[in-house]
Ligand code: HEM
């Protein structure tokens with residue numbers, strides 16, 4: 001019989017939850033519209049058919065929302081509580097963090113039966129999030145570099161000059177396209193892990209990303 005968690009603690013502050021759900025919404029829109037940009041269902045057969053143009057417009061609007069949300073979360077990692085801090089995303093830098101990672105890895109590898117109780121982020125999850133953040137940066141840079149080509153010589157084009165020096169347009173397009181599928185792979189694993197931890201830890205994992213609160217059996221340190 002699992003023990004009933006006794007302690008309730010506020011973990012995810014409002015900016016963390018807002019940026020999470022704004023990212024989910026914008027990535028969903030970017031992925032669906034991006035899919036159609038990559039495989040257009042028509043090429044604007046008549047002057048009145050602007051449907052692909054609208055799809056591109058929605059993609060670019062969601063892209064701006066996504067950038068603002070990601071940037072807000074980066075700023076909050078310098079201002080928020082300890083669970084939101086940038087330090088959480090580098091657990092491998094401290095010996096305590098490394099110990100927590102090994103414990104969690106042992107559980108994932110079926111070497112440990114009991115799931116380690118985590119309060120803030122799961123240290124294995126934050127390692128995946130830092131890779132995800134790298135993907136966000138790649139998608140934003142390649143996306144805006146491709147987008148800015150509509151106005152060569154403009155401010156955005158000039159600011160992203162280093163991208164055109166380093167990569168070809170087709171290379172950026174390929175990386176941008178592949179990014180969609182890597183992010184899709186992350187989402188499958190992420191939602192599975194969230195459900196798994198919710199069931200195994202009895203800590204209200206999934207509801208925590210809506211309410212901000214998690215539950216715990218042992219007294220918080
Ligand atoms: C998670 C975020 C994103 C996803 C999943 C995504 C997905 C995609 C996909 C799959 C394509 C089609 C690529 C191809 O096969 O040619 C595409 C095209 C495009 N995306 Fe994104 N995108 C994201 C973010 C962005 C951002 C932040 C921008 C910035 C404005 C952007 C701008 C563009 C542009 C300009 C194209 C058209 C490229 C071309 O000219 O062929 N995307 N996107």
Ligand code: HEM
Nearest residue numbers: 016020023024027120121122125129187191194205206209
């Ligand atoms: C586009 C889809 C998604 C992406 C890219 C994503 C990404 C992330 C990221 C980066 C975090 C860390 C939050 C932070 O510190 O800022 C996070 C946390 C979390 N997400 Fe998602 N998420 C997605 C969808 C979902 C969905 C659909 C659920 C619910 C089933 C969910 C449940 C959670 C939970 C419970 C946490 C907090 C747990 C923890 O990180 O230890 N996510 N997610």
